[in-house]
Amino acid sequence: MNENPVTYWDEMKRHGYSRRDFLKFCTWMTAFIGVEASGVGKVVKAMETKPRIPVVWFHFQECTCCSESFIRSSHPIVADVILDKISLDYTETLQAAAGKQAEEALHSTMKKYKGEYLMLVEGSIPTEEDGVYCCIGGRTALDIVQEAAQNAKAIIAWGSCASNGCIQSSKPNPTGATPIHKIISGKPIINVPGCPPIAEVMAGTIVHLLAFDRIPQLDGLGRPKAFYSRRVHDTCYRRPNYDAGLFVNAFDDENAKRGYCLYKMGCRGPVTYNSCAVIKWNNGVSYPIQSGHGCIGCSEAHFWDNGPFYQHLASFPGFGIETTADNIGVVVGAATVAGVAAHAISTNIRKRKLIKEGIENGSVTEKKGGE
Amino acid sequence: MERVISERVYVWQLPVRLYHWINALCVAALAVTGYLIGRPLAVQSAAEASYSYWFGQIRFIHFVAAFIFFFNFLFRIYWGFAGNKFAQWRNFIIHRKSQVQEAVDVLKIDILQTQSKPLESVGHNSLAGFTYFITFLVFLFQCITGFGMYAAMSDSWLPHMFAWIVPLMGGDFAVRQWHHVMMWFFIIFSIIHVYLVFYHDYVEGRGIISSMAGGWKFIEKKK
Incomplete structure (x- = not known):
């Protein structure tokens, strides 16, 4: 041999x-x-x-x-x-x-x-x-x-x-x-x-x-x-729908029937590097997106931890399964606005007091209109 | 009767002001388009894809704004060495004892409202400067992660300089996730930043709001 x-x-x-x-x-x-x-x-x-x-x-x-x-x-x-x-x-x-x-x-x-x-x-x-x-x-x-x-x-x-x-x-x-x-x-x-x-x-x-x-x-x-070297997203036949802003919003809606982009359904195509959309599967018959289901990103590291699969943004660690960065951002943003408003109110009260004291002890002059 | 006599000081040079407003516009454009890219509007439509390109346009605006943001940021770093003393990089890093003291004072004045003596510094107070230093780090992070993701669809050398971040963070998903999380940093920062500028203008009366338009601030004249 x-x-x-x-x-x-x-x-x-x-x-x-x-x-x-x-x-x-x-x-x-x-x-x-x-x-x-x-x-x-x-x-x-x-x-x-x-x-x-x-x-x-x-x-x-x-x-x-x-x-x-x-x-x-x-x-x-x-x-x-x-x-x-x-x-x-x-x-x-x-x-x-x-x-x-x-x-x-x-x-x-x-x-x-x-x-x-x-x-x-x-x-x-x-x-x-x-x-x-x-x-x-x-x-x-x-x-x-x-x-x-x-x-x-x-x-x-x-x-x-x-x-x-x-x-x-x-x-x-x-x-x-x-x-x-x-x-x-x-x-x-x-x-x-x-x-x-x-x-x-x-x-x-x-x-x-x-x-x-x-x-x-x-x-x-x-x-x-x-x-x-290329993302599933960039080679996907549904890509024109993405650029046109035509998205499936639910698996049973009209848009799903029309074959729009599955981006909002959590499709991992945009972050997954593979040849699925080019070579396809089973002798070139189809691949997940062609069959109406988003890519789950199975060739990317940690794809099981980046869930849920049907959500575009991953859940934020430590905040329960469906809480995304956006949910937290909105809460933090609202809290900030509330904090700022409270601060503004207290500032205004203090300033009125300061001005009043200043006028009383003569260190601040208040010009009246016409003076 | 004692009256406060003010003096006009030229604080923000034209390049600093230009940087500030270009940056503000870019951040606003990037945050709005970035949010939409992460969470596109739910349009129910019967249109064919060939008739519209609105999502592509939103992404295009995001990318153009990103390039402007990036070069504007580089310019500001340069001006941190070339600009006047208020623009110098030293203002952004707390490295002197007096700066630590001032940061504590600012906390007392701004947040706790237990103190109301006027601050010594004319330009950035040390806590504000340090906060901007942190924003610069976030700028850098957003540039690296943003261009790192962009590299996959670009042949130009600039994005490819940042392509190393993708394997480092374990893949595009993590990069996109953190890029998106940091968008919220900008939103929260903007709320606080705009408020505090109004606040300081209101309590100090030094014209801090208009200073970013004309460059001049008013300070109490020393006797």
Whole structure:
């Protein structure tokens, strides 16, 4: 196996895909990862010549929705080739091996492909109580991650759990759920947030690594710019309604039927960076806003704590669920006006007294009109 | 009979007055448009989006006012070094014992109303100066968070200088939330500020209101 490394193309041929299918896949992927048309050749060449990268895929504090999303990628080759058949040396959910065999597979991969294997992590890592809240094979997730990361070529944090903590890390975060980038340093880490991330985004990230042998361009939060540089809001087909000030005011009103902007219904599109409005879901069928529901911002950090989902402004911490900054602002503003009014009244009383005293002792003169 | 003789002092230079009124207009425009952006009017309409752009225009006014506000603010910082002694940056930071004493006096005069001796300082009293220093910090915060959010839809270099705030605060949501909360600081500040100016004019009779128009204040002549 090592003497004659199997390439992706070899593997696809073995599974009966035609050259045409293969080229279609490459073209498609090139478009997704945001490379210009002339880059197609590069992707084709990489898939033809580069040996498959060994992959270990860990599952920690998560719901497996990332895997579920990935295997439903609209292009069959993605799931078939990248995930299922090629080089997934270890993954708790899909592997046939169990127990001792599985552990052995993991360790032999880590040893054999030292510094070459790609580490994919789905789920956050609990850190409270020495990480006992998530154990596999008698070891904590924390321990496993630290060992596996040591010799990994790069780490991809799948989904919001691994990239920003998602629901596990929302307040009060009893298990101390922590995203990968806060635990591991010194390794290239790609965050692919979303609950789950879009399958094509996941595939595109891997293809980019394969084709160009380096991590894609990342933004300030470690997300691939190709997929996370624009807000859902800026790419939303309902955006013209926003600019025109046409908003849905209730889910059952006329405006909702007309498909106006869901901004006032708490849509998180304006603060969420993702490709939902462009790539969409389920083979490009739809995405939340198209289906009449606001974005909940699942690819943004702390989205569970930024609630309620159906309110544009978050509730202000410490003031009950539906109290926003505006409610508090109005109360404080009214209190200020009341305070000012009281102050003005007392000032006026005092001044009259002062003037009266001044006139009596002669230090103030009062000019009468005409004098 | 003793009469108070007043003396005219040129306190606020033209650039300071211009700064003040441009700033006031910008803050008013920003607060009104900002509030609407956070909580748009509930219009029931059968219109097609292509016929109107009012929300876009409100946002446009907000952004234009923000740019003017920002450069006006930068100018004021410069004038804190170039201006006269009343405009100097030293007025805004309490760093001398006498300033602490004056701040206590102001509290006694303005809030507790237990004291009514006239203040020594002609320009900003030390507590007012310090309050303005805090507003400058809020200005800075609003500029950083505002441009930080704006960077996502802009190619120009200026907003991108502030893009680092978004990852630092954990995402656009938190940035927008705090940007919105600070709007209320401006509203509350304006209520108190306008009231106190009237109050001082009323009790001191030094012409503090008109001083921001003409630049002159009246002080008691020392004998």
